[in-house]
Amino acid sequence: MVYADGRVMCPPFGSVPGMKDVHERFVNVFVYPLELKGLGQFSIKYIDDTANYDVGFAYLPAFKRTIRISATTYQDNIGGSDFTYGDADALREPFGTWNFKLIGKKLVLLTEPVREIQPNLKPGGISIDPKIDWDVEMKYPRLGWTITPVYIVEAIPKDRGHMYSKKILYVTAPFYHSAVSQEIYLSDIYDRSGILWKCFYDWRGGKFIHKNGTYYTCDIGFSMHDLQTGHTSNMLVYFFGIDTGMKPETLSLKKLLQLGR
Numbered sequence: 001m002v003y004a005d006g007r008v009m010c011p012p013f014g015s016v017p018g019m020k021d022v023h024e025r026f027v028n029v030f031v032y033p034l035e036l037k038g039l040g041q042f043s044i045k046y047i048d049d050t051a052n053y054d055v056g057f058a059y060l061p062a063f064k065r066t067i068r069i070s071a072t073t074y075q076d077n078i079g080g081s082d083f084t085y086g087d088a089d090a091l092r093e094p095f096g097t098w099n100f101k102l103i104g105k106k107l108v109l110l111t112e113p114v115r116e117i118q119p120n121l122k123p124g125g126i127s128i129d130p131k132i133d134w135d136v137e138m139k140y141p142r143l144g145w146t147i148t149p150v151y152i153v154e155a156i157p158k159d160r161g162h163m164y165s166k167k168i169l170y171v172t173a174p175f176y177h178s179a180v181s182q183e184i185y186l187s188d189i190y191d192r193s194g195i196l197w198k199c200f201y202d203w204r205g206g207k208f209i210h211k212n213g214t215y216y217t218c219d220i221g222f223s224m225h226d227l228q229t230g231h232t233s234n235m236l237v238y239f240f241g242i243d244t245g246m247k248p249e250t251l252s253l254k255k256l257l258q259l260g261r
Contacts, residue, residue: 115205
């Protein structure tokens with residue numbers, strides 16, 4: 001993933017040249033287990049999705065075909081997990097397809113921004129091992145927790161046939177969200193009958209010192225708990241870095257197909 005705008009510390013400042021309307025571009029591809037290897041997604045998320053609707057494609061290696069991510073495809077689950085294509089980052093669907101209402105602000109217990117045990121780093125600031133311990137086999141990651149100020153936002157899909165009736169988003173207040181992660185820290189997700197169904201939370205705790213001496217924090221994964229079935233899916237961020245020189249244009253449908261095949 002490359003964030004193309006909002007850059008205030010790492011050049012190019014402001015936005016990446018030619019991408020002032022783009023918020024982020026990303027390619028996600030399964031590398032394990034074997035039966036899911038190659039399954040992936042390429043997306044472009046725009047700053048104003050009412051002017052430019054988000055672009056997205058998924059590659060299905062079992063069928064050797066690519067499908068366009070649409071309003072309905074966002075509700076398909078990813079590789080049999082508890083995540084849908086629209087659940088990553090708590091809410092990856094185009095924001096223009098949801099209505100938002102600020103409920104209030106409060107202090108909430110969330111994963112700590114900096115962990116005592118840090119990932120191993122390769123030269124260039126690339127992490128290869130988040131070093132996560134687990135409870136109940138690999139259901140609950142053992143993370144540190146801290147009291148954090150958040151804004152509570154109610155999100156209701158405009159599509160009345162959506163699989164979710166609403167999401168309650170916990171958005172970190174300024175100066176408390178990390179450099180390489182979404183601002184939505186935690187999400188309560190309700191089914192169509194209005195009953196609490198899932199809980200999403202982001203793992204924070206990674207830290208980097210940029211070559212210019214600036215200190216950054218970042219996420220190292222995220223979890224989705226199905227509270228009605230007791231099932232859990234975890235996704236770890238094994239590779240991440242700050243200002244590594246990746247060009248946004250390299251994240252493309254062509255790149256998705258290369259990695260998927």
